[in-house]
Amino acid sequence: MQKYQKFLLFGDSITEFAYTTQPFSLGAALSNVYTRKLDILHRGYAGYTSRWGIKVLEDILEEHGHNDIAIATIYFGANDSCLGGPQAVPLDEYIENMKLLVDMLRKNNIKPIFMGLALFNRELWESIKPEEIKLGHIRTVDNLQLYSNSLKKLAKKENVPFIDLHKSFTEVGRDSWKDLLLDGLHFSSKGYEVWYNELIAAIKENYPEYDPDNMQTMYPLWRDVKPDCSNI
Template identity: 50%
Template sequence: MSLRYQKFLLFGDSITEFAFNTRMSEGKGDQFSLGAALVNAYTRKLDIIQRGFSGYNSRWALEVLPHILENEPTDDIVLSTIFFGSNDAVHGGSQKVELPEFTQNITELVRMLKNKGIQPILVGPALHDADKWESVRPDDVATGAVRSNENNKRYSDALQEVARAEEVAFVNLIEAFSNKGGSGWRSLLNDGLHFSGEGYEIFYDELLKTIRATHPEWAPENVAYKYPNWRQVESDGSNLR
């Protein structure tokens, strides 16, 4: 049996970059980790490749993705998230990308992956707690980095339309955070923008639900386990050759 692993690429901004951070909230100890949970779910099945770039938007992502694909064997990558929008949707500052350009950028990213035989999964921005963000990040706010749920929803809806047009999967985090968070949805966010462990757990659940619905062959339970369970290994290891 080959030990060449196929790969699941996580491509996005800071929420992807922090996917393995178990201590997003100071003083609260270890919390749920999206990255660790995916590695656990796909252990001995797929490799999880994290390529998150804090603060990046879809315009800059277009510059980065070709370099990622140049340096990873693309024949091995079977799935990839594209998770941008939280920065694009900012109301001002250098991260802002207007909605028409954002839509075009995401479409190009999707097609770039599809041309390599990689199945894209678009992820929309989640809810935003402006009161908390503006209280803990006054310097960012002073530069124009003001966000809103209204704009996040506009960009999420645009992503959903791209997903429909390009016939790719979509994870609706605004809807998931609203439905699962209820009146306590603010606890899903660490600083008003980035996710707490609870938020990452909802992201994980929604991502796997989407994979099972759209790419069931890549659901963890359907991917072949590399090498037999130790109880099936011959004492001399002869069936491992």
């Protein structure tokens, strides 16, 4: 019996919403390009931080055995970098948590990819979320960038592929970068398309064995099936 390995999308709300945007959906695009090659294991948790992510990943790895998951994205930081409230995680702890997440994946023979934080439209976000601002759940452009840059340094030290979405959104969006964001923080369809393109490029460069163009499909194409079905 042939068994599909999995591609884990792991993170907070930006990961959770990977299937929700139209006309382009990150989750749907990955499911399509990896059809009959890898199963997409979608595990995003709105509002979660790297601290809480450790607990969740323990359960995911317990459920999915050794070598069951082939590759994984890790995307936390938009909540960790809050200046106050229950989501705020100090920078030093955030980096320690992200390193632990990588260690947990690698112990299970899973190829990790770090997602750096993207751009942030604070004005729009705060106009939509006044109740959170009153509670002190404040995000700033500078602090998001500080967390992302620190994660980039960790990625280099640990030899983990790092997708710099801040840079990508800036280069692709240019004067229209706000169109890549739905509410100032979460991604629009165009934003998820940028993520998808950068992700596939990173896989091709760092993990070519999981480049969808290099992977064989599970089970033969129907034209190649032998009359006696012996090759199925």
